[in-house]
Amino acid sequence: MKTVAVLGGGPAGAVAARQVAAAGVRTVLFDEKLAWEKPCGGGVTFKAYQQYPFLLESGLYRRVTNTCLHTREAGAARLQLDKPMLIFSRRDLNQLLLDRASEAGAELRQTRVLGIERSGGRWIVRTSSEEVAADFAIVATGARNPLRSTGTRFAAGDSMTALGYFVPDAQEHIDIEFFRQFEGYVWVFPRADHLSVGICGKGEPAPAMRARLERYMEKRGLRREGATFYGHMLPSLEAGTWRSNRLAGEGWLAVGDAGGLVDPVTGEGIYYAMRSGELAGDLVAAETPGDYTAAINREFGGDLAYASTLARRLFLGRYLFDSNTARLIQFLRRSPRLHSIVQELFAGTMPYLDLRKQIKDSLHLTLTEIGVNVFLRRMVSEG
Ligand SMILES: Cc1cc2nc3c(=O)[nH]c(=O)nc-3n(C[C@H](O)[C@H](O)[C@H](O)COP(=O)(O)OP(=O)(O)OC[C@H]3O[C@@H](n4cnc5c(N)ncnc54)[C@H](O)[C@@H]3O)c2cc1C
Known part of the structure; x- marks a missing residue:
């Protein structure tokens, strides 16, 4: 060459x-x-x-070591990141x-x-x-x-819309919010001198997603005054x-x-x-x-x-009569086993093909753990 x-x-x-x-x-x-x-x-x-x-x-x-996952229906679960995430400008x-x-x-x-x-x-x-x-x-x-x-x-269908605001504010942890019947999520990532607050998803027009994000920001007290708007396409084949x-x-x-x-x-x-x-x-x-x-x-x-075959099922599917994302949060609060699986997902260290096997192999033990902890009124992580 x-x-x-x-x-x-x-x-x-x-x-x-x-x-x-x-x-x-x-x-x-x-x-x-x-x-x-x-x-x-x-x-x-x-x-x-x-x-x-x-x-x-x-x-x-x-460097961020804490994440908080939310849904309106299930509340919040905190996740300690043993393998922290680094947020760059x-x-x-x-x-x-x-x-x-x-x-x-x-x-x-x-x-x-x-x-x-x-x-x-x-x-x-x-x-x-x-x-x-x-x-x-x-x-x-x-x-x-x-x-x-x-x-x-x-x-069509091979990309997500992703948009958000750089907000002149500060916090220590990451927030992730899921919504019923929405294939995507809202994030709040703390950067060195501001927050990157955004939403990504499929199947909803960009203005509706922007309105969803702005409602979230209002609820959370994240001000749009002085914030810079951004939007881009995110491949999702x-x-x-x-x-x-x-x-x-x-x-x-x-x-x-x-x-x-x-x-x-x-x-x-x-x-x-x-x-x-x-x-x-x-x-x-x-x-x-x-x-x-x-x-x-x-x-x-x-x-x-x-x-790509999992994404829709994860965000839009249901398990035991509730949405998967609500179940995820409820179970995270009670199951150390699920806690470590989700930690690996955040670290990017668990291939999705292994995730399927891990969840299948440990489903029985995870449900037992949850049952015992509900009985003992014990939380692994509270919102
Ligand atoms: C809103 C949003 C949030 C995201 N958050 C995350 C995240 O938190 N973590 C993560 O891992 N990924 C995230 N991603 C994905 C990540 O941003 C991309 O996957 C990554 O930037 C891809 O890198 P790249 O080099 O392929 O492309 P890009 O970073 O897009 O770089 C392409 C470059 O090509 C240049 N270019 C384009 N056309 C021309 C041209 N005609 N002539 C000259 N130059 C040109 C552009 O100026 C640009 O610098 C996010 C994406 C979006 C949209």
């Missing part, structure tokens, strides 16, 4: 560029904004900072990753990519200011990838799209959101962006890009595809 063009400089593109440049290949990364405050919660799981310890070492985050996180790409030798260009054309087995990358020839393209332009001939073909997901083509690979690589249950995308960027960068540098799709599917694609 003589020159690799990386289109987009979010977590996926920045990590991919670093890997290619570190292998001694000329790497040019294009991003119209470079480091910016991308609409995002900024939550980085234990799984992510275990894989990338420099995230933890950066100190650029708020996206400007800081993107800058950190772009600095690492630059230190490895990648050339960073702040410019908008207008198109890419294939000519004589190479790419011509057309930007607002120049044309650059490249032998390979790594497409990292995010969920709204404008380069339509590359990356995931998003069909349906099972059928996972099966035919277009991650690679002649002379290109798609990474991160451009490849739909987001957890369809939690909306976690930063880890998958970084990891897919790393895999793509290494394989392109080794001139074996043909191994990329199999590597993604082996490592987490299969699990995320399975998760």
Whole structure:
């Protein structure tokens, strides 16, 4: 490979560029904004900072050890996070990753990519200011990838709406609220100097979701005055799209959101962006890009595809005559076993395929635990 063009400089593109440049290949990364405050919660799981310890070492985050899960019907359950979550401002996180790409030798260009054309087995990358020839393209332009001939073909139902406010306020813990018959949730994530308050979900128009979020904020006393509104698309592929997901083509690979690589249950995308960027960068540098799709599917694609079949059942399904989410909260208050399973989910360390087995294997013991604790009037975690 003589020159690799990386289109987009979010977590996926920045990590991919670093890997290619570190292998001694000329790497040019294009991003119209470079480091910016991308609409995002900024939550980085234990799984992510275990894989990338420099995230933890950066100190650029708020470390959160407590979460409170709510539904209106079931009240609240507190969850102690043994493996804390780190909440970053996206400007800081993107800058950190772009600095690492630059230190490895990648050339960073702040410019908008207008198109890419294939000519004589190479790419011509057309930007607002120049044309650059490249032998390979790594497409990292995010969920709204404008380069339509590359990356995931998003069909209706393959994305969640995600919107929210950066609120000039402070709190120590994360709040998550579920709603009856709503496939999604509201979050409050404390960042270093403000709160990221948002909602993500499917099956409801954006204005209705915004109104739902604003009602929540009013109820919680979270003021919109002085807050900045944000909205974006969040990939959440349906099972059928996972099966035919277009991650690679002649002379290109798609990474991160451009490849739909987001957890369809939690909306976690930063880890998958970084990891897919790393895999793509290494394989392109080794001139074996043909191994990329199999590597993604082996490592987490299969699990995320399975998760896509769970999401709707989890948010909209019922168990023992009540909603799953209300049951989750009621059971969390009584069952140490369920408590540790949900902790693993927040840490990102339990594959969904194992979750099914864990819940199945421990259902009897969990229900016994709940029965005993109800009888003894004992709570594991109170709201
Ligand atoms: C509201 C919301 C909340 C979220 N919360 C979380 C969370 O708490 N934790 C988590 O893990 N994930 C979260 N996600 C998902 C996460 O934000 C994404 O999965 C992640 O940013 C994907 O990284 P990426 O590099 O693939 O894409 P992006 O971060 O979107 O980066 C794409 C880059 O490409 C650039 N670009 C696009 N088009 C062009 C062009 N034509 N020319 C030049 N540059 C271009 C953009 O400027 C951008 O910098 C959230 C998403 C949303 C929408």
